Amino acid sequence: MKNAGRIALVLLVLIVSAVLLYPSIKWYCFVSEDVKNLATGSKEQIRSYSRAKASEDGDALLALGGAAAIPKEYSYLIDEAKDRGYKSSSWDVSSLMGAFKNKSDLYSVIENHYRKEIMDAKALQNRILSLGLDLKGGVSVLLEADVAAFEEKLGHAPSAEEISSAVSQDIEILSSRIDQYGVSEPDIRKQGDNQILIEIPGEADTERVNSFLQGKGSLYFCLVDASLTNKVNSLYQNDPNSFFDENGELVTPSIVPNGKLMLGYYKSDDYSLDVLESLVVLDPTVTLDGSYIESSQQSKDNVTNRPVVNFTLSSEGGRLFYELTSKHKGEPLAVVLDGKVRSVATINDAISSNVQISGFTEKEAQALAITLKSASFPIDLEIVSMTSVGATLGDDAVKTGLMAIVIGFMLVIIFMIAYYSLSGLVADIALLLNLFIMVSLLSALSFTVTLTSIAGLILTLGMAVDANVIIYERIKEELKKGKSAYAALESGFKRAFWTIMDSNVTTIIAALVLSTLGSSSVKGFAITLAIGIASSLFTSLYFSHLVFSLFIKEDTKRFMISFKGGKR
Incomplete structure (x- = not known):
């Protein structure tokens, strides 16, 4: 590749990195x-x-x-x-x-x-580089298991072991959901037999917490009583204020006969808040719940381009859903999530295992897909308290740690210039570019920065310097053999390439293992390490080579590889 192409690629990387970093810059500065x-x-x-x-x-x-x-x-x-x-x-x-x-x-x-x-x-x-619990603090949420609802679900009084086991399963599901929602570095732990404590980096945000708890397993499909629904809505529209009392109960319960269930049909307003659109009367004897769902995915409808959720039922669920839809063609079917009707559609054909539901905003469809994919909670959870917590390391510890990192980084920059002269300056520029690329990629991932992940970042920067040291020492060896500056440059980079690649590939393998098997804090370290290695390979092997090739030509006689200068 000629230098013009190399420069274009570097500029492209810089532009993309700036675009990725822009949300964080805008949030913190503007x-x-x-x-x-x-x-x-x-x-x-x-x-x-x-x-x-x-x-x-x-x-x-x-x-x-x-x-x-x-x-x-x-x-x-x-x-x-x-x-x-x-x-x-x-x-x-x-x-x-x-x-x-x-x-x-x-x-x-x-x-x-x-x-x-x-x-x-x-x-x-939701698209910025945020600080973790140890650096800035966050929100502490205490959840408690709804034992009464669990007892009703089981049909008998649950034992302490059953409650404890269900809460442990809830923790696994919560971990999966929080990870899929893009919140990294959470701290989730069991407290007692029926409580869960979650500490999440960032400011207290009720919707953010409720999104993890959304869909408590109460997704089900239910046939709609169309004639009774029309009658109820006619009464409701005539006098909506007197239809319900101050507790939300029907003023005249006899409107809905025994064996029928009346729920609200909700749509989202401009603030993504549920607004009651109308009332729907259901026949709860003919239903199919969400326990049969095996997988789900959010997508767009091919015709209307509206957000939809596609999911696959188990073989038993597919059989039951086929029976339900084949017997009730032409009748309306409601999708009920957490006690609210979210969608009503007419059954045109019998449906088996592959189902598509609509009636959601794009954000709601994405959240529902995550909820269905991560399964329902064995035991429902209620928020007991939500409070803000300070930095777990303490302000003094954070300041001391960050100061040590800055000093160490500056010493590396000074050493490279002092030992390698102008070539050391090139290495320092590559190092700063490496840092810029790393931070922009972490920002694009909405990464939560902790002191552990900063340590991983500094480690990768040190490894990036090590790559430049290897390259420069190889160039010195070539100069000692009497080669020209240009020949020593090309040979030095060529000889150093596989040495650098071998050492970094093994480190990437270790980072992948840590990110797969490690805890949340270890995963943060591993992700930072892996991104840093990829970035350092680009800056040390590609960017540095480009800078040298712009100034070192075939007729160049001197190579400022140290303060002694000249050939070595």
């Missing part, structure tokens, strides 16, 4: 602390805040008067007016209001502005 705090709150809190700000800003804007100029903080409203095709030579409150249907329309746009800002920040938070 998102205000107020928005960060709001983003870690619940969606209900975000909705309340957005609506309150919409009312506050809308009232303040209208209070300025019709001829008043539009303040800078409301410039987004002018952009919205222009998007709607409204034009004005000079924007004031009066001309701006001409672009909106009414006051409510204006307030809705303001609310959407705040909602988008905070929800975008909330989504950004």
Whole structure:
């Protein structure tokens, strides 16, 4: 490959790395602390805040008067007016209001502005390089097994051993779910016989925790009583406020006959919160639960391009589902998840083992696929408490450890320049590039940085320096043989290649074993190590060679491989 192609590849790597690192840079440098705090709150809190700000800003804007100029903080409203095709030579409150249907329309746009800002920040938070429990702290969640529900499920009072065994299985399922949701370095442990303590890096986020607990095994398919559903919804639409009491119970239970079950049909609003759309009356005697599901996957519908969840039933589940759907063609079938109807579809054909369900947002479909894939909890879990915890190592220990790392890194840079002169400077540039690539890849993986993973990062940087040392010593040997600077360079890199590759391949194998069999903290170390090795191979064998080839030509007589200079 010619130098032009090599330079293009290096530039491509730099650009891709910068793109991958951008979410972390944006979060830590450009998102205000107020928005960060709001983003870690619940969606209900975000909705309340957005609506309150919409009312506050809308009232303040209208209070300025019709001829008043539009303040800078409301410039987004002018952009919205222009998007709607409204034009004005000079924007004031009066001309701006001409672009909106009414006051409510204006307030809705303001609310959407705040909602988008905070929800975008909330989504950004899931794509950044975050600090672990030992460095920054996080949230401690105490879960307790619902023994009463477990007893009802078993049909008898469970023994202490049965409860303990079910809780242990819950821990395995939780570990699988948390890993699939992309939260690394969690600490999950059993506490007593019926409690689980989870410590998760980051700020307290109720939705984040509830996502791990979503789908407590109550996914099932149930036939819909269409005529009774229409009757109930007609009554509900006429007077929805008096349909339920303050406890959420039916004011007139006789509306739903014995043997029928009435549930709400929910859809997500702009804040991804469940909103009651209508009521559905089900026949609970004809159902099929989610215990027969063997695998699941989120995808897109080929026709509508809407998010769907595809899953495969076991042979017994496929037989039961075929019987259910073949006997009730033309009838509506509801998908019920955690006591809420999420989708209703008409049975057109008999279905066996491969099932597709829709009616979800993309995020909900992905979460449901993860929930079904990781199985249901043997015993349901309830959140007892959720509190913030400080850095487990303590502020002083963290500062001391980070200071030691920085000092060690600086000493390596100084040593390389002192011992290898300008060639040492090239090695240091390669080292910094290596660090940049590593951090960007870890950021793309939404990696949680702990002191253990930082140690792995520093270790790989040390190994990267070691690769440059091997290359430089090989070049020195070639120079001592009387070869020209160019010939010594090419021969040195060629001779060092397999030595470096052999040592790094064995380390990668060790890292793969550690990431597969190790605990969460060990996995963090192993992942950092593996990424660092791949990055160091690129920077030491490719980037360094490129830099030297730009300046060392066939007629070059001197090679600054040390302060003595010249051939050696």
